[in-house]
Amino acid sequence: MLITELAERSATPAATIKYYVREGLLPAGERVGGNRTLYGEEHERRLRLIRAMLEVGKLSIASVKSILAVLDEPGAPIAHTFDVAQQALSRSAVPDVADPTPEALARVDAVAARAGWADCDDNIGREIAARVIDAFAGAGYPLPDDYLDRYAAAARIHAEADLGAVAVLPDPSRMTELMVIGTVLGDTLSLGLRRMAQAVVTEERRRSS
Amino acid sequence: MLITELAERSATPAATIKYYVREGLLPAGERVGGNRTLYGEEHERRLRLIRAMLEVGKLSIASVKSILAVLDEPGAPIAHTFDVAQQALSRSAVPDVADPTPEALARVDAVAARAGWADCDDNIGREIAARVIDAFAGAGYPLPDDYLDRYAAAARIHAEADLGAVAVLPDPSRMTELMVIGTVLGDTLSLGLRRMAQAVVTEERRRSS
Known part of the structure; x- marks a missing residue:
């Protein structure tokens, strides 16, 4: 055309x-x-x-370029492509705060262990979650383990849905492409639905109190 | 001091x-x-x-100012404060795309109806979710209802955890403050744990295939 x-x-x-x-x-x-x-x-x-x-995704042109370069690497295994894309896609989400404390990292590891998640040490999400734990504590609202465990349960639901949608696709290049799109868009979908659910639960609690 | x-x-x-x-x-x-x-x-x-x-939260000084102004409104009911803060906190997350299509809004409403969520019409999350649905379709990956329902289930887990953490606080000003902090930080916590869960589920599926 x-x-x-x-x-x-x-x-x-x-x-x-x-x-x-x-x-x-x-x-x-x-x-x-x-x-x-x-x-x-x-x-x-x-x-x-x-x-x-x-x-x-509100990514910069430079970030998009680096993700596309990874997508186009010939013969790269899907897991590798996904991993690199995940890192690039997540960098802009890393909070602008000091490195996470060892205590916060240990808490993320404990959440992962309770959830039965193995090998998360190099995952960029571990550092992001630890920084959030530090930020809540710094703001005077330390998060209880129960809160973290519930968020981990929700994350697993997300991931099962994400990978389920990818699994039905016919070819690897489409799979990787959906993983990339889904990583960007899924965060925003989750944010939107969380807003709605917060309002719904607030109203339910108000009525029952 | x-x-x-x-x-x-x-x-x-x-x-x-x-x-x-x-x-x-x-x-x-x-x-x-x-x-x-x-x-x-x-x-x-x-x-x-x-x-x-x-x-x-990576908010601008102007956004922070508008949220604090709402927090400081004397005598405002918590639900109102939370609603206004939610809108301000979410504006930067609204995708830079055309208004959502009526079809996408109808799909979000259907998800909310299946989840038993009432009165979401004015919630900013509805529009955000609809734009994401349009963006997935535009990218050539229309989302199945099942995917949306799973994300809604995860959002409810988030909201129950959020409101549960707020409910144990002793006074209304602390409750509102945690709602604001939690709205900002919770999105990022969810993003971090979702990355970890995606890697875990990818690996589990690779091993079992």
């Missing part, structure tokens, strides 16, 4: 598409005589992925 | 404390003769709250 059609199908201005090509986010189209350049369905899909990361 | 002690106890430079006072985030201390200004425990607590919102 020509750039005008790609622009229309992806609801992205042609100038923006050209910008993504210049920045190396989108592969160039195929030049076919004169001034015509042809784009394929893989361009359309890549474009949707880029926009999801920029607009919903 | 003097500003030097407040600075030490809150791990915040004195210049930053003065900046927060100038910006109207922190009430001024009490002038007592000469150049001495005294600060109390309420300053220390407010300072921790400000830092949690800025550093972990």
Whole structure:
């Protein structure tokens, strides 16, 4: 298809598409005589992925570029691709605070152990969770273990849903792509539904009190 | 206490404390003769709250100011304070995309109905969730109802834990404060634990396949 059609199908201005090509986010189209350049369905899909990361994930152009580079590594096992993408996608979420205390890391490890989770030492989520535990304590509201365990139970529900959605896809490149999109978008979905549930539970408790 | 002690106890430079006072985030201390200004425990607590919102919640100074203004409204019912704070805290999370489609909003309403959630129409989470549903579909990965229902179940676990932690506090101002802190920090805790759970479930599925 020509750039005008790609622009229309992806609801992205042609100038923006050209910008993504210049920045190396989108592969160039195929030049076919004169001034015509042809784009394929893989361009359309890549474009949707880029926009999801920029607009919903609120990632920088540089972060999107590094994630796409990983996605495009030929022959990389899915688990590796996912791991690198997870790190890149999570970096902007790491709270701007001092390194987590050993106590907070130990508490995250204890939560993982109670949940039966193995091998989380190198996971970026461990550090993020530990910093949150420190921040709650610093604000004068230390979190009880029970609270952390409930959040871990919810996280497992998320992960089972995420991996379940990935498992039904027909090919590995689509699987990795959904993992990346799902990591970005799923956080926001969780945030939205948590807001709704908080209001619902607040109202239920008010009525029953 | 003097500003030097407040600075030490809150791990915040004195210049930053003065900046927060100038910006109207922190009430001024009490002038007592000469150049001495005294600060109390309420300053220390407010300072921790400000830092949690800025550093972990990554909110702007302007957002923090608007949330604190709501917290300080005298005689406002907790549910109102919480609602306004929730909106302010969530605005930065609203994806930069077109308004949600009526179809996506209807799907969120259907999820809420299946979960037995009433009165979510004005909740900002409804719009956020709908935009995420649109973004997944736009990226070529329409979300099945089952996925949304599982995320809603996890959101309810979050909310029960959040409100449970609030309910054990002794006074309303502390309750509202924890609701605000918890809204900001809980999103990040959920994100961190979700990363860990995704890696755990990925590995479990790899081993059993």
